[in-house]
Amino acid sequence: AENRILDDVSHRRFNPLLNSWILVSPHRTKRPWQGAQETPSKTTLPEYDPKCYLCPGNTRATGDAMPKYESTYIFVNDYSAVKEDQPDYTSKSSEDNDPSSLLLQATGVKGRCYVITFNPSHNLTLADLPPVSILPIISTWTSLYSAHLPASHPHYTPPPPHLGLAPPKQQYSYLQIFENKGAAMGCSNPHPHGQAWCTTGIPDEPSTEFHNMSEYKQKHGRPMLLDYVNLELTKRERIVFENATWVVLCPYWAVWPYETMVLPRREVHCLPELTAGEKEGLAEAIAVLTKKYDNLFETQFPYSMGIHQAPVDGSLWEESFLHLHFYPPLLRSATVRKFLVGYELMAEPQRDITAEQAAEKLRALRGDEVYRKYL
Amino acid sequence: AENRILDDVSHRRFNPLLNSWILVSPHRTKRPWQGAQETPSKTTLPEYDPKCYLCPGNTRATGDAMPKYESTYIFVNDYSAVKEDQPDYTSKSSEDNDPSSLLLQATGVKGRCYVITFNPSHNLTLADLPPVSILPIISTWTSLYSAHLPASHPHYTPPPPHLGLAPPKQQYSYLQIFENKGAAMGCSNPHPHGQAWCTTGIPDEPSTEFHNMSEYKQKHGRPMLLDYVNLELTKRERIVFENATWVVLCPYWAVWPYETMVLPRREVHCLPELTAGEKEGLAEAIAVLTKKYDNLFETQFPYSMGIHQAPVDGSLWEESFLHLHFYPPLLRSATVRKFLVGYELMAEPQRDITAEQAAEKLRALRGDEVYRKYL
Numbered sequence: 168a169e170n171r172i173l174d175d176v177s178h179r180r181f182n183p184l185l186n187s188w189i190l191v192s193p194h195r196t197k198r199p200w201q202g203a204q205e206t207p208s209k210t211t212l213p214e215y216d217p218k219c220y221l222c223p224g225n226t227r228a229t230g231d232a233m234p235k236y237e238s239t240y241i242f243v244n245d246y247s248a249v250k251e252d253q254p255d256y257t258s259k260s261s262e263d264n265d266p267s268s269l270l271l272q273a274t275g276v277k278g279r280c281y282v283i284t285f286n287p288s289h290n291l292t293l294a295d296l297p298p299v300s301i302l303p304i305i306s307t308w309t310s311l312y313s314a315h316l317p318a319s320h321p322h323y324t325p326p327p328p329h330l331g332l333a334p335p336k337q338q339y340s341y342l343q344i345f346e347n348k349g350a351a352m353g354c355s356n357p358h359p360h361g362q363a364w365c366t367t368g369i370p371d372e373p374s375t376e377f378h379n380m381s382e383y384k385q386k387h388g389r390p391m392l393l394d395y396v397n398l399e400l401t402k403r404e405r406i407v408f409e410n411a412t413w414v415v416l417c418p419y420w421a422v423w424p425y426e427t428m429v430l431p432r433r434e435v436h437c438l439p440e441l442t443a444g445e446k447e448g449l450a451e452a453i454a455v456l457t458k459k460y461d462n463l464f465e466t467q468f469p470y471s472m473g474i475h476q477a478p479v480d481g482s483l484w485e486e487s488f489l490h491l492h493f494y495p496p497l498l499r500s501a502t503v504r505k506f507l508v509g510y511e512l513m514a515e516p517q518r519d520i521t522a523e524q525a526a527e528k529l530r531a532l533r534g535d536e537v538y539r540k541y542l
Numbered sequence: 543a544e545n546r547i548l549d550d551v552s553h554r555r556f557n558p559l560l561n562s563w564i565l566v567s568p569h570r571t572k573r574p575w576q577g578a579q580e581t582p583s584k585t586t587l588p589e590y591d592p593k594c595y596l597c598p599g600n601t602r603a604t605g606d607a608m609p610k611y612e613s614t615y616i617f618v619n620d621y622s623a624v625k626e627d628q629p630d631y632t633s634k635s636s637e638d639n640d641p642s643s644l645l646l647q648a649t650g651v652k653g654r655c656y657v658i659t660f661n662p663s664h665n666l667t668l669a670d671l672p673p674v675s676i677l678p679i680i681s682t683w684t685s686l687y688s689a690h691l692p693a694s695h696p697h698y699t700p701p702p703p704h705l706g707l708a709p710p711k712q713q714y715s716y717l718q719i720f721e722n723k724g725a726a727m728g729c730s731n732p733h734p735h736g737q738a739w740c741t742t743g744i745p746d747e748p749s750t751e752f753h754n755m756s757e758y759k760q761k762h763g764r765p766m767l768l769d770y771v772n773l774e775l776t777k778r779e780r781i782v783f784e785n786a787t788w789v790v791l792c793p794y795w796a797v798w799p800y801e802t803m804v805l806p807r808r809e810v811h812c813l814p815e816l817t818a819g820e821k822e823g824l825a826e827a828i829a830v831l832t833k834k835y836d837n838l839f840e841t842q843f844p845y846s847m848g849i850h851q852a853p854v855d856g857s858l859w860e861e862s863f864l865h866l867h868f869y870p871p872l873l874r875s876a877t878v879r880k881f882l883v884g885y886e887l888m889a890e891p892q893r894d895i896t897a898e899q900a901a902e903k904l905r906a907l908r909g910d911e912v913y914r915k916y917l
């Protein structure tokens with residue numbers, strides 16, 4: 168009954184992970200769209216592209232060669248946003264009442280940016296892969312995470328040689344694993360790949376999540392996201408897919424039209440804590456979700472995806488709770504996206520369909536096969 | 543000297559308005575770009591387009607007619623994100639320890655969304671207008687703001703009849719004036735126009751700004767943004783343009799490649815407080831900035847622009863400080879933008895040039911004339 172009301176009134180919803188609000192305007196999808204049209208990805212790419220710098224055996228812009236890798240491969244981004252070697256820098260410490268030290272604060276960041284190829288085939292996205300071919304990607308993410316922990320940490324393991332992963336030069340604090348898929352989300356090479364950036368210092372978004380999750384756990388004695396997944400399993404209004412170990416749902420506070428979260432059914436802090444069965448479950452969840460996404464508008468569905476888990480600095484991080492976010496921009500079709508612009512940037516994010524409506528659509532779609540129109 | 547270091551090392555900068563951080567990677571512009579290409583706006587549009595729903599005398603989608611307006615005109619958006627009439631809604635109040643009331647919080651939002659045409663000519667953007675033709679737009683924004691104050695407020699004035707502005711049905715809390723320019727920023731009609739959304743409740747972004755500005759003022763006895771503008775006038779590294787009443791600068795903590803702020807030289811809380819001279823100064827600042835923007839890549843430069851000022855609920859809002867934000871997406875040329883995607887969404891905003899480098903480029907460009915390539 169609650170849903171029926173919110174399907175028809177404009178309202179704000181609260182995001183407890185970020186302690187922020189979003190504006191939901193369910194009646195707004197009726198407006199005609201005369202603005203920008205996205206270009207759907209070509210789905211008739213070759214299995215091997217001699218000009219692709221990620222295909223096995225090819226040479227990258229900097230002259231380095233890609234080995235003839237057989238499942239996944241990691242290398243340091245040739246144009247990294249952070250570097251391992253640079254002079255240290257900190258702006259003068261903020262002194263009370265001195266505008267310059269209060270308003271011009273900066274601190275140096277060192278780190279490493281990795282590219283992770285998902286598969287040797289140039290034309291196979293996550294949506295094209297069966298769970299068994301997604302499993303090696305999850306293992307690679309796990310190895311990458313483990314290799315960045317302090318050597319004394321129980322989950323530390325040296326990087327397996329086939330990955331091409333040189334040990335980091337120093338102890339970093341945080342590792343952000345993510346994937347930008349599709350030109351609409353800034354991806355410049357269709358070869359299936361993701362990235363991982365590790366840095367000194369913990370970035371803002373996970374920091375905020377840890378802060379709010381920690382407060383919740385202190386107050387209520389339970390992990391926020393475990394409470395949340397259990398609540399959603401009772402309500403059953405925003406679930407997209409579930410198996411024995413994972414739940415995929417449109418969060419109550421979703422911003423992007425078909426935004427989802429992928430959550431484990433028990434408290435897990437980081438990838439190395441997953442059992443073999445949970446890794447298989449996650450591979451299935453990703454396979455099903457990405458296929459449903461492609462089927463929604465019969466296109467290669469663009470998105471940014473990221474994994475949030477405990478930092479790698481070796482501290483306990485009891486408040487951390489492993490989860491994945493998918494932020495896909497398309498709203499109405501393969502060519503019409505939601506723009507998060509003027510009002511959204513200046514005032515508050517705004518969405519045009521409710522999370523319940525989005526979940527209902529995604530739930531109804533097939534997750535075992537893709538039936539995109541070939542373009 | 544400080545600059546010279548930050549031109550070459552990756553670092554995080556602090557945004558005191560939002561209490562957040564951004565990652566700056568000055569060496570990263572060297573990477574080749576093979577991703578999406580933006581479509582530059584057509585700059586050979588007719589002065590009058592019979593199919594445009596914003597041109598004077600034309601009929602809108604809903605059948606309403608646009609009058610033969612001569613400078614600016616306001617009407618309620620035919621597809622508003624918020625409405626004046628809807629049932630009230632609040633989710634059950636959050637009870638300690640009840641996950642449902644803690645994690646599924648929502649509240650109804652009423653309001654009105656306006657469209658404001660800037661000029662009767664279909665083909666004149668702000669960059670094409672001399673300051674004297676921008677002045678009526680500033681007056682219209684001011685009238686709109688004043689008309690939403692409580693009738694008892696010293697700055698309240700009833701809406702002037704020529705604007706086509708029916709008095710709001712209730713007292714709203716906040717009015718967000720903004721402009722989305724160009725298809726890249728979700729604009730669906732090139733006829734020069736902006737929007738203004740008023741709502742019950744104060745949205746997140748201005749709320750956060752007020753919170754941080756209020757804390758600063760309490761601690762240091764001066765408005766944060768007045769301290770900031772004075773500091774930048776001393777440093778002279780990030781100034782783009784200045785006149786007797788306004789300063790245009792690339793904020794130290796800019797996220798978008800050529801992001802700017804437009805700031806008054808004295809403490810001003812809202813548009814109606816501006817003197818006639820300050821309105822003229824603002825018209826000049828907007829004229830110069832938008833011309834410089836167009837000249838940067840010789841194109842109609844897309845952006846989202848917004849005005850932050852005191853809420854309209856009639857409270858004092860001593861911490862408010864009138865300012866404009868411009869968020870333009872282009873990074874390297876008329877067709878290559880910065881994507882704020884994976885890492886930016888999951889971890890922290892990241893930029894590829896420093897605010898000082900951006901300011902230097904903008905400062906050097908002409909602001910009195912546009913010399914775009916006609917496309």
Ligand SMILES: O=P(O)(O)O[C@H]1O[C@H](CO)[C@@H](O)[C@H](O)[C@H]1O
Binds near residue numbers: 507509510729
């Ligand atoms: O209202 P418009 O111009 O149709 O729509 C544009 O601006 C709005 C306010 O920023 C956004 O919510 C929309 O996503 C965008 O396309």
Ligand SMILES: O=P(O)(O)O[C@H]1O[C@H](CO)[C@@H](O)[C@H](O)[C@H]1O
Binds near residue numbers: 892
């Ligand atoms: O690293 P890429 O794929 O070249 O670049 C893409 O992802 C990065 C990380 O989200 C962004 O900073 C870039 O703006 C985007 O184009």
